[in-house]
Amino acid sequence: MALAPTDRKLFLGARLKRLRRDLGLTQTRMAEDLGVSPSYLNLLERNQRPVTAQVLLRLAEAYDLDLKTLSSDPESASATDLAEVFSDQMFRDLGVARHEVAEVADSAPGVSEAIVRLYRAYLDQRRLSELGQVGRPEEGAFENSVVTPSDWVRDYIQAQKNYFGELEEAADRLVADLKPEPQDFAAAARERLLRKHNVQVRVVPVDVLPESVRRFDYHRKRLFLSEVLTGAGRSFSLAYQLAVLENGELLNGLADRAGPPDRPTRSLLKVSLANYLAAAQLMPYGAFHEAAERTGYDIELIRARFGVSYEQACHRLTTLARPGARGVPFFMVRVDSAGNISKRFAGGNFPFSRFGGACPRWNVHSSFRTPGRIVTQIIETPDGQRYFTLSRTVSRIATPYAGDDAELAIGMGCELKYAERLVYSRGLDLKEPVATGIGPACRICERPACPQRAAEPISRTLTVDDFTKSISPYPFAST
Numbered sequence: 001m002a003l004a005p006t007d008r009k010l011f012l013g014a015r016l017k018r019l020r021r022d023l024g025l026t027q028t029r030m031a032e033d034l035g036v037s038p039s040y041l042n043l044l045e046r047n048q049r050p051v052t053a054q055v056l057l058r059l060a061e062a063y064d065l066d067l068k069t070l071s072s073d074p075e076s077a078s079a080t081d082l083a084e085v086f087s088d089q090m091f092r093d094l095g096v097a098r099h100e101v102a103e104v105a106d107s108a109p110g111v112s113e114a115i116v117r118l119y120r121a122y123l124d125q126r127r128l129s130e131l132g133q134v135g136r137p138e139e140g141a142f143e144n145s146v147v148t149p150s151d152w153v154r155d156y157i158q159a160q161k162n163y164f165g166e167l168e169e170a171a172d173r174l175v176a177d178l179k180p181e182p183q184d185f186a187a188a189a190r191e192r193l194l195r196k197h198n199v200q201v202r203v204v205p206v207d208v209l210p211e212s213v214r215r216f217d218y219h220r221k222r223l224f225l226s227e228v229l230t231g232a233g234r235s236f237s238l239a240y241q242l243a244v245l246e247n248g249e250l251l252n253g254l255a256d257r258a259g260p261p262d263r264p265t266r267s268l269l270k271v272s273l274a275n276y277l278a279a280a281q282l283m284p285y286g287a288f289h290e291a292a293e294r295t296g297y298d299i300e301l302i303r304a305r306f307g308v309s310y311e312q313a314c315h316r317l318t319t320l321a322r323p324g325a326r327g328v329p330f331f332m333v334r335v336d337s338a339g340n341i342s343k344r345f346a347g348g349n350f351p352f353s354r355f356g357g358a359c360p361r362w363n364v365h366s367s368f369r370t371p372g373r374i375v376t377q378i379i380e381t382p383d384g385q386r387y388f389t390l391s392r393t394v395s396r397i398a399t400p401y402a403g404d405d406a407e408l409a410i411g412m413g414c415e416l417k418y419a420e421r422l423v424y425s426r427g428l429d430l431k432e433p434v435a436t437g438i439g440p441a442c443r444i445c446e447r448p449a450c451p452q453r454a455a456e457p458i459s460r461t462l463t464v465d466d467f468t469k470s471i472s473p474y475p476f477a478s479t
Helices: 013-023 027-034 038-045 053-063 077-086 089-094 098-107 109-131 149-159 165-178 185-197 231-246 248-258 263-282 285-294 299-306 310-317 416-421
Strands: 200-204 214-217 222-226 331-335 341-346 375-380 386-395 407-415
Touching: 013 027, 013 038, 013 053, 013 098, 013 109, 027 038, 027 053, 077 089, 077 098, 077 109, 098 109, 149 263, 149 341, 165 185, 165 248, 165 263, 165 285, 185 200, 185 231, 214 231, 222 231, 231 248, 231 263, 248 263, 263 310, 285 299, 299 310, 310 331, 310 386, 310 407, 386 416, 407 416
Parallel strands: 200 222
Antiparallel strands: 214 222, 331 341, 331 407, 375 386, 386 407
């Protein structure tokens, strides 16, 4: 994908300024890195000079940057989120054009994010009103809420491209000290917990921990694991406890540095960072990246090699963004049989709706009909972007016969251009593939004649009449 047509000047002032601030650089320092004067860099950031090809190449070399991230993309996450906001019924009379949304998202990303947060707060208040929940929020809740803790943490992690170099380094140090066999991390972790931290590990019956799968008794130095955890789940629990005990100061520092708005959000962020560190200990970056590349990203083989679950391996694949050793940039979602999304992570472009669920035409939903089997699909979003996807069901715990169904589905995907690196694409025609058209949430999707449409798009007029039955239950005008 080209950054811009050859006859079009490239003005990237807002993005260049945001990159510099994210890297913590002064204009003088960045100017030195790029081999230009501070005054010239200032002109670039103010869009008074176009960015030249030479400056772009220096950016890529100096900061190991994918130049595509600097391109003006009307389908970027910020532009997509903003488009969803302005598709609401309250803005329908304004007729905000798509190019206007893209322009605001590109030139003022902070303003765009503020609008999205305000819209979320509005949705939260509307839901509370519909449920009849009034009165003061509980202590620790957002009294002037803009986002929920889970939304804030998810957005923060995504802003870091789901990669934390300091945690990767900490994991490498621990693994170098432990020297565990890939299949026997649990034994090495148990021994480390006992020898260094005087923590004993016990696997207990489900009735001892009826509402949890892991509990750490700090005073008695006991780590209790439920018998319903699989082997991979027990290994992850041990890795998590090691992460907290050995790198608590690092985790606290990263959580504080992120600036979460309140205590519940900080607690959730710290747990998420500890989970990241646990995964990095179980699947050290260098060895995992090499295994992924050598096996053609065969998830089942990688999972077996490191003694982890399918979901754990998938999640780890979305974090392969180390400079100089990047993997395929995957996105991942986890859904239940009702279509509710409980996880969203993306190392690359993520084409799905923030305020809605995944499109029913994506076969992550139909994978529940073929439990345990990986099914592939090439999908195409309304902007013409194509993605290669994998879907499979998973079970996180050993569910008792009389218990609730714990089956979930994991959807993985990457841009089609990376598909040739995957073992799952062998034998498929990737140059002229058969692609299934999907869209975002139905209320903003303008794909016509969709038999699985659940609502008409707010930006279009419904055209139901007495004489014709269309393929879609909600036909609408094209303009």
